[in-house]
Amino acid sequence: MKDLTLIVDLKDHIGKSVRMGGWVYHLRSSGKLRFLVLRDGTGYVQAVISKKDVPEEVWTLAETLTYESSVVLEGTAVEDPRSPGSVELQLKGLELIHLSPEYPIQPKEHGTEFLMDHRHLWLRSKRQTAILRVRDEICKSIRDFYYDRGFTLIDSPILTPTSCEGASTLFEVKYFDELAYLTQSGQLYIEPACMALGKVYCFGPTFRAEKSKTRRHLTEFWMVEPEVAFADLEDLLVLAQDFVAYIVGRVLERRKEELKHLERDLSKLERITTPFIRMTYEEAADFLLRPENQARMKEAEAPLFTRGNDFGGFDETLLTQDAERPVMVTHYPADIKAFYMQPDEQDPSKAKCVDMLAPEGYGEIIGGSQRIHDHDLLLQRIQKCGLPVEPLQWYLDIRKYGSVPHSGFGMGIERCVAWICGLPHVRETIPYARMLNRLNP
RNA sequence: UCCGGCGUAGCUCAAUGGUAGAGCAAGUGGCUGUUAACCACGAGGUUGGGGGUUCGAGCCCCUCCGCCGGAGCCA
Incomplete structure (x- = not known):
């Protein structure tokens, strides 16, 4: 997939439209605004999904996403001081590659045995x-x-x-x-x-x-x-x-x-x-x-x-x-x-x-x-x-x-x-x- | 192999020998700038297995299993 932009390179694409592939690292929802943190092995970037700015099917699909699902995102790279990393993606399109069921590892403390088993x-x-x-x-x-x-x-x-x-x-x-x-x-x-x-x-x-x-x-x-x-x-x-x-x-x-x-x-x-x-x-x-x-x-x-x-x-x-x-x-x-x-x-x-x-x-x-x-x-x-x-x-x-x-x-x-x-x-x-x-x- | 500690909800942990609980995750609903978001509601259990003491055991005793890290040995 040659047209995919890596997170590490995103800062060189400010103002431009990009496609990015990766895994859903984190999700937060705020009514008609959703935040998705994508990881791709080169870094982490936050994507912002605004209900009024995306087609209805994209919004609906975004609502079903789970931790560690694999996705391809389309959007515009923008600088925003409110975003972790200061560069974020304003989402326009979303393609679900694979939906992950409940992911065992949470962003919290786990025991040694549990982590080693996973x-x-x-x-x-x-x-x-x-x-x-x-x-x-x-x-x-x-x-x-x-x-x-x-x-x-x-x-x-x-x-x-x-x-x-x-x-x-x-x-x-x-x-x-x-x-x-x-x-x-x-x-x-x-x-x-x-x-x-x-x-x-x-x-x-x-x-x-x-x-x-x-x-x-x-x-x-x-x-x-x-x-x-x-x-x-x-x-x-x-x-x-x-x-x-x-x-x-x-x-x-x-x-x-x-x-x-x-x-x-x-x-x-x-x-x-x-x-x-x-x-x-x-x-x-x-x-x-x-x-x-x-x-x-x-x-x-x-x-x-x-x-x-x-x-x-x-x-x-x-x-x-x-x-x-x-x-x-x-x-x-x-x-x-x-x-x-x-x-x-x-x-x-x-x-x-x-x-x-x-x-x-x-x-x-x-x-x-x-x-x-x-x-x-x-x-x-x-x-x-x-x-x-x-x-x-x-x-x-x-x-x-x-x-x-x-x-x-x-x-x-x-x-x-x-x-x-x-x-x-x-x-x-x-x-x-x-x-x-x-x-x- | 020996010594010590631990084992409770999917995860992390509470609970004088007296009705097994919380937070997170997952589910439902709400929220236009969240940072491990937040608020509300519902659900979730053979307390590692077996045996014993007791009116009554998650808790005490025995035994087995599993895990942890220390000794020995080594990088």
Whole structure:
């Protein structure tokens, strides 16, 4: 329908006659005057229907309209300060494309379960479209960032033969006469590609069958994982902070209206500049073991942090709630981290790894490390972790033929979207959330 | 899996152990500038399921189901 004018372009048609297609977002009636708010994906515009100015059949048809019915409107674009958006449509003609029965979602408060059950319709709301546009901007900026820096996108497989990292629970699927598993990370597959192309990344869905029911967990989520040859931990920290600062900058530059609609405090995002805050695991542990912080854990009924263990959700909140920029915690104890992480030269009990914690209590958005590049050390670590060697033989091969130091990290898209949008839960950051108790719609 | 909270009209929520209610939506009527419009009227219920205590249970007890988010694990 080439002759349809988009709402976003309506301001360029003042005084002219236009046709517009869309959905009825809102209706108000005042006797012989009716107001209809149309949405078309590019914006919202109010149409005014005056009984004396339209043919009787148009007026009659307008009386039957319902929320979310699809229509084509004909009218004149006019400026009027009384109208929301100051440009409105004085209606002359009305074509009903499809009449919607009673629409389940009202312009009022609804519960989480109800909205998630109607996710396919909830997507039409202003808030959800704003979030989806920010997500789109984040995904586009990720691709631009790596493309501009000479990285090659490598698509890692979604079906994998076995667990490579151990602990995490995997989704099992039938693969002809054997079993396969949905990927929990593309890392092992892009490390070989890294040895082919130097700088690579993968970006796709990831699956974890963990029975987590928290505001930060999905069973299906998207992850971007760069991997760089000849990069050590220091190089990785610089890449990670440049990356996150770039994404935030792009969203601020191009999606400010959406952030404002989400009532995001923009000043908190404008402070996200490099360098980010750095601390070692031991420094973070010292901080968490201060009496006042231990007291806060008790007060919040959170588990008490003890040195040598990984941080819990509340620990991450304490570490970041007063931070203006993301915090990068490095050098965790090697035995609480993955088998492939390079031990620190000065203190081999520590891994050359990093977790980036987003501010305002959003917690871990990035986890990464320098990888072990020595064949025998990696083999030793695989055996020590009790992992079967045979399925990882190809991975060990990378350390056999021209091995070089290399590093990489993974960033969870949904946690990043939740942080940038200021959302309390990741379920609204992905079009169709998959969670412990949610597989539909 | 464990801990805690919740479940009442289509939706959001009230209701000392004593006749189940309101707002919104939907319906009817009114209103020529509404901004989640407003006014009037009518309609709307197996109080998540089952069992128990009691003269009497939406409310107390047991059990099952569902939801929420926290722990563990993680991005």
